[in-house]
């Protein structure tokens with residue numbers, strides 16, 4: 001699959017009007033947002049890595065970023081664009097920090 005992959009129509013009703021996308025365009029026209037800013041109703045980032053092989057700490061791995069918007073006509077939340085990026089995953093110890101015992105005195 002080639003990236004970025006764009007989906008420019010609502011898969012349910014075929015409309016190209018989007019709530020966030022259209023609002024962002026109007027804010028760009030008003031000069032409130034610069035045109036290189038990317039805003040979405042929802043963004044998911046999925047790092048592609050094997051959790052068994054990850055060492056504690058930060059690591060760069062390939063990942064999929066998916067952007068979603070809401071159809072202005074029927075309200076469907078759908079994917080508008082899929083991108084491939086390097087993502088940083090931070091793996092932390094699953095142990096909770098130990099809380100000091102509390103000795104209350106009045």
Ligand SMILES: [Zn+2]
Nearest residue numbers: 010013071074
């Ligand atoms: Zn729709």
